[in-house]
Amino acid sequence: MIRGKGLGLEVVLSEHDLGRALADLDAHLAEQPEFYRGGSATALFGESVPTLEQLEELTSLLEARGIALRALSGGAEVEQLARSHALDFTIAASQAQLSSSARSLVADFAGARSDIAARRKRGETSVRRPEFREPQLRLVEAITTLYHTGTLRGGQALHHVGNLVVVGDVNPGAEVVATGDVVVFGRLCGVAHAGAQGDESARVYAVHLDAVQLRIATCIAADDEAGQRPAQPEVAFVRDAHIVIVPFDRLDQERLEASN
Numbered sequence: 001m002i003r004g005k006g007l008g009l010e011v012v013l014s015e016h017d018l019g020r021a022l023a024d025l026d027a028h029l030a031e032q033p034e035f036y037r038g039g040s041a042t043a044l045f046g047e048s049v050p051t052l053e054q055l056e057e058l059t060s061l062l063e064a065r066g067i068a069l070r071a072l073s074g075g076a077e078v079e080q081l082a083r084s085h086a087l088d089f090t091i092a093a094s095q096a097q098l099s100s101s102a103r104s105l106v107a108d109f110a111g112a113r114s115d116i117a118a119r120r121k122r123g124e125t126s127v128r129r130p131e132f133r134e135p136q137l138r139l140v141e142a143i144t145t146l147y148h149t150g151t152l153r154g155g156q157a158l159h160h161v162g163n164l165v166v167v168g169d170v171n172p173g174a175e176v177v178a179t180g181d182v183v184v185f186g187r188l189c190g191v192a193h194a195g196a197q198g199d200e201s202a203r204v205y206a207v208h209l210d211a212v213q214l215r216i217a218t219c220i221a222a223d224d225e226a227g228q229r230p231a232q233p234e235v236a237f238v239r240d241a242h243i244v245i246v247p248f249d250r251l252d253q254e255r256l257e258a259s260n
Contacts, residue, residue: 002028002036003146008070009041011062018045018054022061029065037066042090045074055081116222145180152176152190159196172212181205187231191215200238209234209245219243 002025003010013021029036041062050058059069071088072078082089144162152158152166154173164178167185174190176182181203182194188206195202195217202216208231213222216236221243233248 002041009036009039009067011041011043011058013043013045013048013050013058018048018050022054022057025058026061029061033065039066040068040070042071042073042088043069045072045078047075049075049077050081052081055085116220146178151186154190170211178202192236194236202237204236205233205248206235207231207233209236214243214245216243 003012011025013025043058062069069087071090072082073090079089144160145165146158146160146162147165147167148158149167151168152170152174154171157175157177158164158166159177161179163180163183164176165183165185166176169186170176170184170188170190170192172189175193176184176188176190177193177196179195179197179199179202182192182205184192184204184206186206187208187210188204189210189212191213192204192206192211193215194204196215198217200217200219204211204214204216210231213220214236215221216238219238219241234245235248235251236243236245238244
């Protein structure tokens with residue numbers, strides 16, 4: 001994945017098989033061979049460590065599209081690799097850590113489904129009311145927005161520190177996670193998690209909201225009416241410690257009722 005960052009580009013290769021990631025990157029660049037020409041890039045490897053051959057392959061395929069590899073980002077071994085190739089080493093802001101629950105979605109959501117089933121069996125509400133915590137001051141980074149164009153297929157996941165906009169469908173089995181809002185200009189059939197670092201004011205918007213499961217901050221809900229409601233733009237948000245879904249054109253009315 002390539003995304004703009006400041007005056008340069010970020011090439012995200014972390015948590016992927018590097019050989020396959022480089023092949024996917026080459027195919028992506030081939031779709032618009034002149035789009036990024038003249039730019040410079042930082043390669044984000046995360047915990048992955050490229051071989052010398054993989055680093056040379058990355059440099060070559062970027063140069064073929066007119067992109068200069070300026071810096072690397074990752075662990076200590078990646079830093080040494082950067083120094084040995086006269087490249088800068090940096091820690092990108094977009095690599096900030098999500099909450100532990102957001103980074104373990106498979107187990108997290110599986111546990112959530114089991115918890116919801118057990119609570120319903122006992123006749124309780126699907127979503128547990130969170131415990132009250134004394135508000136604390138904390139330093140937060142400026143909110144950024146990532147735009148992803150294209151359909152996310154089953155098994156794919158997209159994470160972002162900030163708001164996340166998907167121009168396409170999110171198919172069953174796909175996951176989208178953001179610390180801010182999640183906006184899908186298409187059909188949302190997979191799993192969506194907004195406010196992944198605890199922001200209960202975050203929302204999930206979709207042209208057709210048909211999600212298997214929604215999560216906003218610590219609130220989790222399975223949409224029992226998914227597939228039954230008419231296709232229309234909808235928004236999900238937290239109200240009274242519950243996730244509610246309303247048509248987008250009723251959002252102003254909901255705000256007015258909540259304030260009265």
